[in-house]
Amino acid sequence: MRSTASLRPITLFGGILVAAATLPWLGADLGGAAPGEVARADTPAASAERVRFAFWNVENLFDSEDDPTNPGDDEYLPANGWTDERYHKKLDHLAELIAEVDPHLLGFAEVENRRVLADLLQHPKLKDKGYSIVHRDSPDKRGIDLALIYRAPFSLPNPEAATLHPIEIPKPTRGVLSVPMQANGHVLHVLVNHWPSRGGGEEAVGFRRSAAQVCRSVIAKIEQSTPGDPDILLIGDFNDDPFDDSVRKELNAVRSKNAALNRKNVDHLYNPTWAFLGQTDVGTLYYNGDWVWNVFDQAIVSRGLLDPAGFQWVDDSLSIHAPDKVRDHLRRPKWFRKNNRSGQWTEGYSDHFMIHGELQVAPAAAG
Numbered sequence: 001m002r003s004t005a006s007l008r009p010i011t012l013f014g015g016i017l018v019a020a021a022t023l024p025w026l027g028a029d030l031g032g033a034a035p036g037e038v039a040r041a042d043t044p045a046a047s048a049e050r051v052r053f054a055f056w057n058v059e060n061l062f063d064s065e066d067d068p069t070n071p072g073d074d075e076y077l078p079a080n081g082w083t084d085e086r087y088h089k090k091l092d093h094l095a096e097l098i099a100e101v102d103p104h105l106l107g108f109a110e111v112e113n114r115r116v117l118a119d120l121l122q123h124p125k126l127k128d129k130g131y132s133i134v135h136r137d138s139p140d141k142r143g144i145d146l147a148l149i150y151r152a153p154f155s156l157p158n159p160e161a162a163t164l165h166p167i168e169i170p171k172p173t174r175g176v177l178s179v180p181m182q183a184n185g186h187v188l189h190v191l192v193n194h195w196p197s198r199g200g201g202e203e204a205v206g207f208r209r210s211a212a213q214v215c216r217s218v219i220a221k222i223e224q225s226t227p228g229d230p231d232i233l234l235i236g237d238f239n240d241d242p243f244d245d246s247v248r249k250e251l252n253a254v255r256s257k258n259a260a261l262n263r264k265n266v267d268h269l270y271n272p273t274w275a276f277l278g279q280t281d282v283g284t285l286y287y288n289g290d291w292v293w294n295v296f297d298q299a300i301v302s303r304g305l306l307d308p309a310g311f312q313w314v315d316d317s318l319s320i321h322a323p324d325k326v327r328d329h330l331r332r333p334k335w336f337r338k339n340n341r342s343g344q345w346t347e348g349y350s351d352h353f354m355i356h357g358e359l360q361v362a363p364a365a366a367g
Contacts, residue, residue: 054356072143193236212250229304
């Protein structure tokens, strides 16, 4: 049965948890219930399995070794304070939060290469989870890529089908990573995004519209090759809010689930991330271009995810993971970077909060 419940307003609250140790891999396991989570939707029918997805822009996750082919990593070398100890401390912090949320599928933005993901998944909090990596090198001038990790019940029967779709703009950028995941014999097409940044003014607005058009092209190809309504999940850092034209008009991701379900609106997507808007001091990052809260990190679903066949979106499940420890004294994301003016390091987590939500997956077909 389709749920017609609207997404309730989300309230974030902090929880206190002992910080990760400064030495690599020390400290007790902090996994389990996630401080700062919102209430969940009602439990689905027992026959449906629930899976959790997440997305996180992890803010320049570079290793500490020089890659001569990547000038974008020069800032993240021991000579500039990015030591191996500091790199492993960042891995500590990332692993801590990932273990708390415990997703079955997690999209990343701003990872340097496959190696940093392999190092992350060797962390004691994650190494027994059974995660696999999907990574594609991008032409981005900063040397940062998109990636995805997944664990059971998800599988990727054809790894070659994971594709990085380029965004044709003058400045090399990340593209859109599409990955056809499977669980219980059902296919979930995941599109991981990191759209061009807001640097560059009006020109950059056009770049993000180009990114939206690439997404629409990928979605159209999936729809053409899939009978019925395919299950498509878009996650990422869109560098725009849900109400901006690139998301609302070019991508056609709308606030109303009923509008997305109406077949007269042939290409509408449903954007539950709208529920974060209009609340005081709520967002996924505090953008330093305007010094205001934004919701650039979003989850958007196709019409196929609004029916019970295959995968189904769980209403009210979308959450911003923002416990106290990932916030600074002004409640903003506590980043992990050096202040270029003072030379002092803030060793937090990321300049973005993680988002996560849930899907139900139907049992495998009989026979």
